[in-house]
Amino acid sequence: MEENNQNEGFKTFGLDRRVLQALRKKGLVTPTVVQKKAVPAALEKKDILLRAKTGSGKTLAFVLPMIENALRSLEMEQNNSGKLSYENGVMKRSRIKSIILVPTRELVNQVAEVVNDVIYFCNDILSCYSLIGIGNKGLDMEKHRLLEQPQIIVCTPARLFFYFLFFFYF
Numbered sequence: 001m002e003e004n005n006q007n008e009g010f011k012t013f014g015l016d017r018r019v020l021q022a023l024r025k026k027g028l029v030t031p032t033v034v035q036k037k038a039v040p041a042a043l044e045k046k047d048i049l050l051r052a053k054t055g056s057g058k059t060l061a062f063v064l065p066m067i068e069n070a071l072r073s074l075e076m077e078q079n080n081s082g083k084l085s086y087e088n089g090v091m092k093r094s095r096i097k098s099i100i101l102v103p104t105r106e107l108v109n110q111v112a113e114v115v116n117d118v119i120y121f122c123n124d125i126l127s128c129y130s131l132i133g134i135g136n137k138g139l140d141m142e143k144h145r146l147l148e149q150p151q152i153i154v155c156t157p158a159r160l161f162f163y164f165l166f167f168f169y170f
């Protein structure tokens, strides 16, 4: 009972129970103003332009609906195919669903940390990779990870452009 009350605020968004569990784990109970405005609209797949002061919770405002929509989409794929598909005993993950672009490599790490916190209880079906290499530095590892097709990628525009060129030419 207490658990339910704790998530009353975030629960009103109709989020997946694993996401609610992850929020609870982080001690997050009530959505901030910007989250209250953004999450329901983003869950309806509306385009959103957010502006709010620093520390107002903008990261979760876009991360929560993004993950929720990814989970819903995975569920739909599962319902359509009637079953999850497995390869060598491991569930085959579907392709990239979201790319989060941020201006600096420091922000890549920060945002990826928030994403990983939120997918903590569903990381068997959703994975997040952050691309923070520069040029050929980190290329082998990142290329390998990208080919594994994570559902969520966090990177800078420059790194994304690098991989567009890389996969186009090689």
Ligand SMILES: Nc1ncnc2c1ncn2[C@@H]1O[C@H](COP(=O)(O)OP(=O)(O)OP(=O)(O)O)[C@@H](O)[C@H]1O
Pocket: 028, 029, 030, 031, 032, 035, 052, 053, 054, 055, 056, 057, 058, 059, 060
């Ligand atoms: N609903 C919430 N309840 C309590 N704390 C929250 C909530 N949402 C976010 N926070 C916390 O508030 C802090 C700031 O959040 P966040 O970094 O998302 O803000 P921001 O608006 O993106 O800031 P910036 O503009 O500096 O990037 C973080 O520590 C985060 O965990």
